[in-house]
Amino acid sequence: MDEETECPECPAGIPEWVMTFADLMSLMMCFFVLLLSFSEMDVLKFKQIAGSMQVAFGVQREDKSAMAVPMGTSIIAQEFSSAQPDPTPLNQVQQQTTDTSKQYLDIKDPAVEDAENKAEELQEALKTEIKEGLLEVSTIDDQVIVRIREKGSFPSASSKVDEAFMAVLTKISDALNQVEGRILVAGHTDNIPIQTREFASNWILSGARAAAVADTLTERGSVAHERVEIRAYADNRPLEPNDTPEGRAKNRRVEIIVLGDRGANAALNDAAEPAGTSPVQ
Known part of the structure:
Protein backbone atom coordinates (compact mmCIF):
# COMPACT_ATOMS: atom_id res chain seq x y z
CA MET A 1 0.00 0.00 0.00
CA ASP A 2 1.29 3.39 -0.95
CA GLU A 3 -0.48 5.27 1.75
CA GLU A 4 0.37 4.73 5.42
CA THR A 5 -2.30 3.05 7.43
CA GLU A 6 -3.60 5.49 10.04
CA CYS A 7 -4.13 4.35 13.64
CA PRO A 8 -7.75 4.59 14.63
CA GLU A 9 -8.54 7.21 17.21
CA CYS A 10 -8.74 6.05 20.80
CA PRO A 11 -12.11 6.44 22.40
CA ALA A 12 -12.49 9.28 24.86
CA GLY A 13 -12.11 8.55 28.61
CA ILE A 14 -10.35 5.71 30.42
CA PRO A 15 -10.55 2.13 29.23
CA GLU A 16 -13.47 0.09 30.51
CA TRP A 17 -11.25 -2.52 32.16
CA VAL A 18 -9.73 0.07 34.55
CA MET A 19 -12.95 0.35 36.55
CA THR A 20 -13.15 -3.42 36.96
CA PHE A 21 -9.52 -3.53 38.08
CA ALA A 22 -10.04 -0.70 40.58
CA ASP A 23 -13.08 -2.44 42.04
CA LEU A 24 -11.09 -5.65 42.43
CA MET A 25 -8.20 -3.87 44.19
CA SER A 26 -10.63 -2.10 46.55
CA LEU A 27 -12.26 -5.39 47.46
CA MET A 28 -8.89 -7.05 48.13
CA MET A 29 -7.79 -4.12 50.30
CA CYS A 30 -11.01 -4.35 52.34
CA PHE A 31 -10.51 -8.10 52.70
CA PHE A 32 -6.98 -7.76 54.12
CA VAL A 33 -8.04 -4.89 56.40
CA LEU A 34 -10.76 -7.13 57.82
CA LEU A 35 -8.25 -9.96 58.36
CA LEU A 36 -5.93 -7.58 60.19
CA SER A 37 -8.76 -6.27 62.37
CA PHE A 38 -9.69 -9.82 63.42
CA SER A 39 -6.14 -10.69 64.48
CA GLU A 40 -4.83 -10.22 68.04
CA MET A 41 -1.21 -9.36 68.81
CA ASP A 42 -0.50 -10.63 72.35
CA GLY A 58 17.26 -27.17 75.33
CA VAL A 59 18.09 -23.50 74.92
CA GLN A 60 19.66 -22.24 78.14
CA ARG A 61 18.26 -19.05 79.57
CA GLU A 62 20.72 -16.68 81.14
CA ASP A 63 19.95 -13.66 83.23
CA LYS A 64 22.57 -11.06 82.38
CA SER A 65 21.25 -8.81 85.14
CA ALA A 66 22.09 -11.31 87.88
CA MET A 67 25.36 -9.52 88.63
CA ALA A 68 23.67 -6.11 88.69
CA VAL A 69 22.59 -4.27 91.81
CA PRO A 70 19.59 -6.14 93.32
CA MET A 71 16.32 -4.36 92.69
CA GLY A 72 12.70 -4.96 93.70
CA THR A 73 10.38 -6.90 91.45
CA SER A 74 8.31 -4.56 89.31
CA ILE A 75 4.54 -4.94 89.43
CA ILE A 76 4.38 -3.59 85.88
CA ALA A 77 6.84 -6.10 84.36
CA GLN A 78 4.90 -9.17 85.44
CA LYS A 108 0.46 -11.38 100.54
CA ASP A 109 -0.98 -9.52 103.48
CA PRO A 110 1.94 -9.12 105.94
CA ALA A 111 -0.35 -9.81 108.90
CA VAL A 112 -1.63 -13.05 107.36
CA GLU A 113 1.89 -14.10 106.40
CA ASP A 114 3.04 -13.46 109.98
CA ALA A 115 0.18 -15.64 111.28
CA GLU A 116 1.15 -18.43 108.89
CA ASN A 117 4.75 -18.27 110.12
CA LYS A 118 3.58 -18.48 113.74
CA ALA A 119 1.35 -21.45 112.86
CA GLU A 120 4.28 -23.27 111.26
CA GLU A 121 6.37 -22.74 114.39
CA LEU A 122 3.58 -24.08 116.61
CA GLN A 123 2.95 -27.04 114.30
CA GLU A 124 6.62 -27.98 114.41
CA ALA A 125 6.72 -27.72 118.21
CA LEU A 126 3.47 -29.71 118.68
CA LYS A 127 3.74 -32.17 115.78
CA THR A 128 3.57 -35.22 118.08
CA GLU A 129 0.34 -34.11 119.74
CA ILE A 130 -1.14 -33.11 116.36
CA LYS A 131 -0.30 -36.55 114.96
CA GLU A 132 -2.01 -38.19 117.95
CA GLY A 133 -5.19 -36.22 117.27
CA LEU A 134 -5.11 -34.21 120.49
CA LEU A 135 -4.60 -30.82 118.84
CA GLU A 136 -5.19 -28.91 115.64
CA VAL A 137 -3.35 -25.79 114.51
CA SER A 138 -4.90 -23.50 111.90
CA THR A 139 -5.10 -19.84 110.90
CA ILE A 140 -7.98 -17.44 110.26
CA ASP A 141 -6.93 -14.06 108.87
CA ASP A 142 -4.15 -12.88 111.24
CA GLN A 143 -5.10 -15.27 114.05
CA VAL A 144 -3.46 -18.60 114.93
CA ILE A 145 -5.77 -21.15 116.55
CA VAL A 146 -4.57 -24.09 118.64
CA ARG A 147 -7.68 -26.24 119.03
CA ILE A 148 -7.71 -28.63 122.00
CA ARG A 149 -10.14 -31.47 121.58
CA GLU A 150 -12.02 -32.87 124.57
CA LYS A 151 -10.43 -36.24 123.89
CA GLY A 152 -7.81 -36.78 126.57
CA SER A 153 -7.99 -33.24 127.95
CA PHE A 154 -11.11 -33.13 130.17
CA PRO A 155 -13.26 -35.86 131.68
CA SER A 156 -16.90 -35.72 130.63
CA ALA A 157 -18.85 -32.88 132.30
CA SER A 158 -15.74 -31.74 134.16
CA SER A 159 -13.49 -28.69 134.06
CA LYS A 160 -10.50 -30.38 135.67
CA VAL A 161 -7.65 -30.84 133.23
CA ASP A 162 -6.64 -34.48 132.96
CA GLU A 163 -3.31 -35.00 134.73
CA ALA A 164 -1.81 -36.71 131.69
CA PHE A 165 -2.76 -33.68 129.57
CA MET A 166 -0.93 -31.25 131.85
CA ALA A 167 2.34 -32.07 130.10
CA VAL A 168 0.74 -31.25 126.72
CA LEU A 169 -0.46 -27.86 128.01
CA THR A 170 3.01 -27.15 129.38
CA LYS A 171 4.44 -27.93 125.95
CA ILE A 172 1.85 -25.63 124.36
CA SER A 173 2.81 -22.84 126.74
CA ASP A 174 6.50 -23.29 125.85
CA ALA A 175 5.58 -22.95 122.18
CA LEU A 176 3.42 -19.88 122.89
CA ASN A 177 6.34 -18.23 124.67
CA GLN A 178 8.22 -18.34 121.36
CA VAL A 179 5.64 -16.26 119.47
CA GLU A 180 4.24 -12.78 120.07
CA GLY A 181 0.65 -11.67 120.45
CA ARG A 182 -2.22 -11.61 122.90
CA ILE A 183 -3.76 -14.97 123.73
CA LEU A 184 -7.48 -15.64 123.93
CA VAL A 185 -8.60 -18.91 125.55
CA ALA A 186 -12.17 -19.78 124.48
CA GLY A 187 -14.30 -22.61 125.86
CA HIS A 188 -16.97 -24.36 123.76
CA THR A 189 -19.53 -27.11 124.42
CA ASP A 190 -22.11 -29.06 122.42
CA ASN A 191 -25.83 -28.24 122.59
CA ILE A 192 -26.80 -30.91 125.13
CA PRO A 193 -27.89 -29.04 128.29
CA ILE A 194 -25.98 -29.71 131.50
CA GLN A 195 -27.26 -29.10 135.00
CA THR A 196 -25.16 -30.49 137.80
CA ARG A 197 -24.25 -29.33 141.27
CA GLU A 198 -21.00 -27.85 139.92
CA PHE A 199 -22.23 -26.58 136.52
CA ALA A 200 -25.68 -25.12 136.17
CA SER A 201 -25.34 -24.58 132.39
CA ASN A 202 -23.04 -24.99 129.40
CA TRP A 203 -22.01 -21.36 129.83
CA ILE A 204 -20.47 -22.11 133.19
CA LEU A 205 -18.83 -25.34 131.97
CA SER A 206 -17.25 -23.67 128.92
CA GLY A 207 -16.00 -20.76 131.03
CA ALA A 208 -14.58 -23.10 133.69
CA ARG A 209 -12.70 -25.13 131.07
CA ALA A 210 -11.26 -22.00 129.48
CA ALA A 211 -10.19 -20.76 132.92
CA ALA A 212 -8.55 -24.11 133.73
CA VAL A 213 -6.50 -24.02 130.53
CA ALA A 214 -5.53 -20.38 131.06
CA ASP A 215 -4.48 -21.13 134.65
CA THR A 216 -2.29 -24.01 133.49
CA LEU A 217 -0.66 -21.90 130.76
CA THR A 218 0.19 -19.06 133.14
CA GLU A 219 0.98 -20.95 136.37
CA ARG A 220 2.72 -24.05 135.04
CA GLY A 221 3.79 -22.79 131.65
CA SER A 222 4.95 -19.30 132.64
CA VAL A 223 2.94 -17.51 129.95
CA ALA A 224 2.66 -13.86 131.00
CA HIS A 225 -0.66 -13.19 132.73
CA GLU A 226 -1.23 -9.93 130.87
CA ARG A 227 -1.21 -11.76 127.54
CA VAL A 228 -4.11 -14.05 128.41
CA GLU A 229 -7.86 -13.56 128.63
CA ILE A 230 -10.72 -16.09 128.57
CA ARG A 231 -14.07 -16.34 126.83
CA ALA A 232 -17.06 -18.68 127.27
CA TYR A 233 -19.20 -19.43 124.22
CA ALA A 234 -21.16 -22.52 125.38
CA ASP A 235 -22.73 -24.05 122.22
CA ASN A 236 -23.01 -20.79 120.25
CA ARG A 237 -20.07 -21.36 117.88
CA PRO A 238 -20.21 -24.98 116.72
CA LEU A 239 -17.73 -26.36 114.20
CA GLU A 240 -20.09 -29.12 113.11
CA PRO A 241 -23.85 -29.75 113.38
CA ASN A 242 -24.81 -31.12 116.80
CA ASP A 243 -27.06 -33.84 115.34
CA THR A 244 -24.40 -36.57 115.43
CA PRO A 245 -22.10 -37.85 118.21
CA GLU A 246 -19.06 -37.07 116.06
CA GLY A 247 -20.22 -33.49 115.48
CA ARG A 248 -20.88 -32.93 119.17
CA ALA A 249 -17.44 -34.34 120.03
CA LYS A 250 -15.77 -31.81 117.70
CA ASN A 251 -17.76 -28.97 119.20
CA ARG A 252 -16.62 -29.79 122.74
CA ARG A 253 -13.27 -28.03 122.67
CA VAL A 254 -11.05 -25.30 124.06
CA GLU A 255 -9.34 -22.95 121.59
CA ILE A 256 -6.12 -21.08 122.30
CA ILE A 257 -6.07 -18.16 119.86
CA VAL A 258 -2.95 -16.09 119.25
CA LEU A 259 -4.32 -12.73 118.13
CA GLY A 260 -2.79 -10.45 115.54
CA ASP A 261 -3.47 -6.74 115.49
CA ARG A 262 -6.79 -7.10 113.65
CA GLY A 263 -7.83 -10.03 115.82
CA ALA A 264 -6.98 -8.10 118.98
CA ASN A 265 -9.09 -5.15 117.86
CA ALA A 266 -11.99 -7.48 117.05
CA ALA A 267 -11.67 -9.08 120.49
CA LEU A 268 -11.83 -5.67 122.12
CA ASN A 269 -14.94 -4.83 120.08
CA ASP A 270 -16.56 -8.09 121.19
CA ALA A 271 -15.83 -7.28 124.82
CA ALA A 272 -17.23 -3.76 124.42
CA GLU A 273 -20.60 -4.88 123.04
CA PRO A 274 -23.56 -4.28 125.35
CA ALA A 275 -25.26 -7.22 126.99
CA GLY A 276 -27.73 -9.11 124.83
CA THR A 277 -25.87 -8.60 121.54
CA SER A 278 -24.43 -11.54 119.68
CA PRO A 279 -20.62 -11.91 119.30
CA VAL A 280 -19.03 -10.67 116.09
CA GLN A 281 -18.51 -13.56 113.70
Whole structure:
Protein backbone atom coordinates (compact mmCIF):
# COMPACT_ATOMS: atom_id res chain seq x y z
CA MET A 1 0.00 0.00 0.00
CA ASP A 2 1.29 3.39 -0.95
CA GLU A 3 -0.48 5.27 1.75
CA GLU A 4 0.37 4.73 5.42
CA THR A 5 -2.30 3.05 7.43
CA GLU A 6 -3.60 5.49 10.04
CA CYS A 7 -4.13 4.35 13.64
CA PRO A 8 -7.75 4.59 14.63
CA GLU A 9 -8.54 7.21 17.21
CA CYS A 10 -8.74 6.05 20.80
CA PRO A 11 -12.11 6.44 22.40
CA ALA A 12 -12.49 9.28 24.86
CA GLY A 13 -12.11 8.55 28.61
CA ILE A 14 -10.35 5.71 30.42
CA PRO A 15 -10.55 2.13 29.23
CA GLU A 16 -13.47 0.09 30.51
CA TRP A 17 -11.25 -2.52 32.16
CA VAL A 18 -9.73 0.07 34.55
CA MET A 19 -12.95 0.35 36.55
CA THR A 20 -13.15 -3.42 36.96
CA PHE A 21 -9.52 -3.53 38.08
CA ALA A 22 -10.04 -0.70 40.58
CA ASP A 23 -13.08 -2.44 42.04
CA LEU A 24 -11.09 -5.65 42.43
CA MET A 25 -8.20 -3.87 44.19
CA SER A 26 -10.63 -2.10 46.55
CA LEU A 27 -12.26 -5.39 47.46
CA MET A 28 -8.89 -7.05 48.13
CA MET A 29 -7.79 -4.12 50.30
CA CYS A 30 -11.01 -4.35 52.34
CA PHE A 31 -10.51 -8.10 52.70
CA PHE A 32 -6.98 -7.76 54.12
CA VAL A 33 -8.04 -4.89 56.40
CA LEU A 34 -10.76 -7.13 57.82
CA LEU A 35 -8.25 -9.96 58.36
CA LEU A 36 -5.93 -7.58 60.19
CA SER A 37 -8.76 -6.27 62.37
CA PHE A 38 -9.69 -9.82 63.42
CA SER A 39 -6.14 -10.69 64.48
CA GLU A 40 -4.83 -10.22 68.04
CA MET A 41 -1.21 -9.36 68.81
CA ASP A 42 -0.50 -10.63 72.35
CA VAL A 43 3.16 -9.80 72.95
CA LEU A 44 3.21 -11.37 76.42
CA LYS A 45 1.77 -14.65 75.18
CA PHE A 46 4.24 -14.67 72.29
CA LYS A 47 7.13 -14.26 74.74
CA GLN A 48 5.79 -17.10 76.89
CA ILE A 49 5.46 -19.41 73.88
CA ALA A 50 8.95 -18.48 72.73
CA GLY A 51 10.30 -19.20 76.19
CA SER A 52 8.55 -22.58 76.30
CA MET A 53 10.04 -23.42 72.90
CA GLN A 54 13.50 -22.53 74.19
CA VAL A 55 13.08 -24.84 77.17
CA ALA A 56 11.68 -27.63 75.00
CA PHE A 57 14.63 -27.46 72.60
CA GLY A 58 17.26 -27.17 75.33
CA VAL A 59 18.09 -23.50 74.92
CA GLN A 60 19.66 -22.24 78.14
CA ARG A 61 18.26 -19.05 79.57
CA GLU A 62 20.72 -16.68 81.14
CA ASP A 63 19.95 -13.66 83.23
CA LYS A 64 22.57 -11.06 82.38
CA SER A 65 21.25 -8.81 85.14
CA ALA A 66 22.09 -11.31 87.88
CA MET A 67 25.36 -9.52 88.63
CA ALA A 68 23.67 -6.11 88.69
CA VAL A 69 22.59 -4.27 91.81
CA PRO A 70 19.59 -6.14 93.32
CA MET A 71 16.32 -4.36 92.69
CA GLY A 72 12.70 -4.96 93.70
CA THR A 73 10.38 -6.90 91.45
CA SER A 74 8.31 -4.56 89.31
CA ILE A 75 4.54 -4.94 89.43
CA ILE A 76 4.38 -3.59 85.88
CA ALA A 77 6.84 -6.10 84.36
CA GLN A 78 4.90 -9.17 85.44
CA GLU A 79 6.21 -11.72 83.00
CA PHE A 80 9.31 -12.42 85.10
CA SER A 81 9.95 -12.62 88.83
CA SER A 82 13.46 -12.56 90.21
CA ALA A 83 14.91 -15.54 92.04
CA GLN A 84 17.97 -16.26 94.15
CA PRO A 85 21.01 -16.55 91.84
CA ASP A 86 23.04 -19.74 92.33
CA PRO A 87 26.71 -20.13 91.33
CA THR A 88 27.53 -23.07 89.05
CA PRO A 89 30.73 -25.14 88.76
CA LEU A 90 31.48 -23.20 85.54
CA ASN A 91 31.67 -19.92 87.46
CA GLN A 92 28.42 -18.71 85.90
CA VAL A 93 25.58 -17.11 87.77
CA GLN A 94 22.16 -18.36 86.67
CA GLN A 95 18.67 -18.06 88.10
CA GLN A 96 16.39 -20.94 88.91
CA THR A 97 12.88 -20.13 87.74
CA THR A 98 9.84 -22.32 88.30
CA ASP A 99 6.83 -20.94 86.48
CA THR A 100 7.59 -19.18 83.20
CA SER A 101 3.89 -18.66 82.41
CA LYS A 102 3.09 -16.75 85.61
CA GLN A 103 1.66 -13.36 84.71
CA TYR A 104 0.79 -11.83 88.07
CA LEU A 105 2.69 -11.30 91.29
CA ASP A 106 1.37 -12.80 94.54
CA ILE A 107 1.10 -9.98 97.06
CA LYS A 108 0.46 -11.38 100.54
CA ASP A 109 -0.98 -9.52 103.48
CA PRO A 110 1.94 -9.12 105.94
CA ALA A 111 -0.35 -9.81 108.90
CA VAL A 112 -1.63 -13.05 107.36
CA GLU A 113 1.89 -14.10 106.40
CA ASP A 114 3.04 -13.46 109.98
CA ALA A 115 0.18 -15.64 111.28
CA GLU A 116 1.15 -18.43 108.89
CA ASN A 117 4.75 -18.27 110.12
CA LYS A 118 3.58 -18.48 113.74
CA ALA A 119 1.35 -21.45 112.86
CA GLU A 120 4.28 -23.27 111.26
CA GLU A 121 6.37 -22.74 114.39
CA LEU A 122 3.58 -24.08 116.61
CA GLN A 123 2.95 -27.04 114.30
CA GLU A 124 6.62 -27.98 114.41
CA ALA A 125 6.72 -27.72 118.21
CA LEU A 126 3.47 -29.71 118.68
CA LYS A 127 3.74 -32.17 115.78
CA THR A 128 3.57 -35.22 118.08
CA GLU A 129 0.34 -34.11 119.74
CA ILE A 130 -1.14 -33.11 116.36
CA LYS A 131 -0.30 -36.55 114.96
CA GLU A 132 -2.01 -38.19 117.95
CA GLY A 133 -5.19 -36.22 117.27
CA LEU A 134 -5.11 -34.21 120.49
CA LEU A 135 -4.60 -30.82 118.84
CA GLU A 136 -5.19 -28.91 115.64
CA VAL A 137 -3.35 -25.79 114.51
CA SER A 138 -4.90 -23.50 111.90
CA THR A 139 -5.10 -19.84 110.90
CA ILE A 140 -7.98 -17.44 110.26
CA ASP A 141 -6.93 -14.06 108.87
CA ASP A 142 -4.15 -12.88 111.24
CA GLN A 143 -5.10 -15.27 114.05
CA VAL A 144 -3.46 -18.60 114.93
CA ILE A 145 -5.77 -21.15 116.55
CA VAL A 146 -4.57 -24.09 118.64
CA ARG A 147 -7.68 -26.24 119.03
CA ILE A 148 -7.71 -28.63 122.00
CA ARG A 149 -10.14 -31.47 121.58
CA GLU A 150 -12.02 -32.87 124.57
CA LYS A 151 -10.43 -36.24 123.89
CA GLY A 152 -7.81 -36.78 126.57
CA SER A 153 -7.99 -33.24 127.95
CA PHE A 154 -11.11 -33.13 130.17
CA PRO A 155 -13.26 -35.86 131.68
CA SER A 156 -16.90 -35.72 130.63
CA ALA A 157 -18.85 -32.88 132.30
CA SER A 158 -15.74 -31.74 134.16
CA SER A 159 -13.49 -28.69 134.06
CA LYS A 160 -10.50 -30.38 135.67
CA VAL A 161 -7.65 -30.84 133.23
CA ASP A 162 -6.64 -34.48 132.96
CA GLU A 163 -3.31 -35.00 134.73
CA ALA A 164 -1.81 -36.71 131.69
CA PHE A 165 -2.76 -33.68 129.57
CA MET A 166 -0.93 -31.25 131.85
CA ALA A 167 2.34 -32.07 130.10
CA VAL A 168 0.74 -31.25 126.72
CA LEU A 169 -0.46 -27.86 128.01
CA THR A 170 3.01 -27.15 129.38
CA LYS A 171 4.44 -27.93 125.95
CA ILE A 172 1.85 -25.63 124.36
CA SER A 173 2.81 -22.84 126.74
CA ASP A 174 6.50 -23.29 125.85
CA ALA A 175 5.58 -22.95 122.18
CA LEU A 176 3.42 -19.88 122.89
CA ASN A 177 6.34 -18.23 124.67
CA GLN A 178 8.22 -18.34 121.36
CA VAL A 179 5.64 -16.26 119.47
CA GLU A 180 4.24 -12.78 120.07
CA GLY A 181 0.65 -11.67 120.45
CA ARG A 182 -2.22 -11.61 122.90
CA ILE A 183 -3.76 -14.97 123.73
CA LEU A 184 -7.48 -15.64 123.93
CA VAL A 185 -8.60 -18.91 125.55
CA ALA A 186 -12.17 -19.78 124.48
CA GLY A 187 -14.30 -22.61 125.86
CA HIS A 188 -16.97 -24.36 123.76
CA THR A 189 -19.53 -27.11 124.42
CA ASP A 190 -22.11 -29.06 122.42
CA ASN A 191 -25.83 -28.24 122.59
CA ILE A 192 -26.80 -30.91 125.13
CA PRO A 193 -27.89 -29.04 128.29
CA ILE A 194 -25.98 -29.71 131.50
CA GLN A 195 -27.26 -29.10 135.00
CA THR A 196 -25.16 -30.49 137.80
CA ARG A 197 -24.25 -29.33 141.27
CA GLU A 198 -21.00 -27.85 139.92
CA PHE A 199 -22.23 -26.58 136.52
CA ALA A 200 -25.68 -25.12 136.17
CA SER A 201 -25.34 -24.58 132.39
CA ASN A 202 -23.04 -24.99 129.40
CA TRP A 203 -22.01 -21.36 129.83
CA ILE A 204 -20.47 -22.11 133.19
CA LEU A 205 -18.83 -25.34 131.97
CA SER A 206 -17.25 -23.67 128.92
CA GLY A 207 -16.00 -20.76 131.03
CA ALA A 208 -14.58 -23.10 133.69
CA ARG A 209 -12.70 -25.13 131.07
CA ALA A 210 -11.26 -22.00 129.48
CA ALA A 211 -10.19 -20.76 132.92
CA ALA A 212 -8.55 -24.11 133.73
CA VAL A 213 -6.50 -24.02 130.53
CA ALA A 214 -5.53 -20.38 131.06
CA ASP A 215 -4.48 -21.13 134.65
CA THR A 216 -2.29 -24.01 133.49
CA LEU A 217 -0.66 -21.90 130.76
CA THR A 218 0.19 -19.06 133.14
CA GLU A 219 0.98 -20.95 136.37
CA ARG A 220 2.72 -24.05 135.04
CA GLY A 221 3.79 -22.79 131.65
CA SER A 222 4.95 -19.30 132.64
CA VAL A 223 2.94 -17.51 129.95
CA ALA A 224 2.66 -13.86 131.00
CA HIS A 225 -0.66 -13.19 132.73
CA GLU A 226 -1.23 -9.93 130.87
CA ARG A 227 -1.21 -11.76 127.54
CA VAL A 228 -4.11 -14.05 128.41
CA GLU A 229 -7.86 -13.56 128.63
CA ILE A 230 -10.72 -16.09 128.57
CA ARG A 231 -14.07 -16.34 126.83
CA ALA A 232 -17.06 -18.68 127.27
CA TYR A 233 -19.20 -19.43 124.22
CA ALA A 234 -21.16 -22.52 125.38
CA ASP A 235 -22.73 -24.05 122.22
CA ASN A 236 -23.01 -20.79 120.25
CA ARG A 237 -20.07 -21.36 117.88
CA PRO A 238 -20.21 -24.98 116.72
CA LEU A 239 -17.73 -26.36 114.20
CA GLU A 240 -20.09 -29.12 113.11
CA PRO A 241 -23.85 -29.75 113.38
CA ASN A 242 -24.81 -31.12 116.80
CA ASP A 243 -27.06 -33.84 115.34
CA THR A 244 -24.40 -36.57 115.43
CA PRO A 245 -22.10 -37.85 118.21
CA GLU A 246 -19.06 -37.07 116.06
CA GLY A 247 -20.22 -33.49 115.48
CA ARG A 248 -20.88 -32.93 119.17
CA ALA A 249 -17.44 -34.34 120.03
CA LYS A 250 -15.77 -31.81 117.70
CA ASN A 251 -17.76 -28.97 119.20
CA ARG A 252 -16.62 -29.79 122.74
CA ARG A 253 -13.27 -28.03 122.67
CA VAL A 254 -11.05 -25.30 124.06
CA GLU A 255 -9.34 -22.95 121.59
CA ILE A 256 -6.12 -21.08 122.30
CA ILE A 257 -6.07 -18.16 119.86
CA VAL A 258 -2.95 -16.09 119.25
CA LEU A 259 -4.32 -12.73 118.13
CA GLY A 260 -2.79 -10.45 115.54
CA ASP A 261 -3.47 -6.74 115.49
CA ARG A 262 -6.79 -7.10 113.65
CA GLY A 263 -7.83 -10.03 115.82
CA ALA A 264 -6.98 -8.10 118.98
CA ASN A 265 -9.09 -5.15 117.86
CA ALA A 266 -11.99 -7.48 117.05
CA ALA A 267 -11.67 -9.08 120.49
CA LEU A 268 -11.83 -5.67 122.12
CA ASN A 269 -14.94 -4.83 120.08
CA ASP A 270 -16.56 -8.09 121.19
CA ALA A 271 -15.83 -7.28 124.82
CA ALA A 272 -17.23 -3.76 124.42
CA GLU A 273 -20.60 -4.88 123.04
CA PRO A 274 -23.56 -4.28 125.35
CA ALA A 275 -25.26 -7.22 126.99
CA GLY A 276 -27.73 -9.11 124.83
CA THR A 277 -25.87 -8.60 121.54
CA SER A 278 -24.43 -11.54 119.68
CA PRO A 279 -20.62 -11.91 119.30
CA VAL A 280 -19.03 -10.67 116.09
CA GLN A 281 -18.51 -13.56 113.70
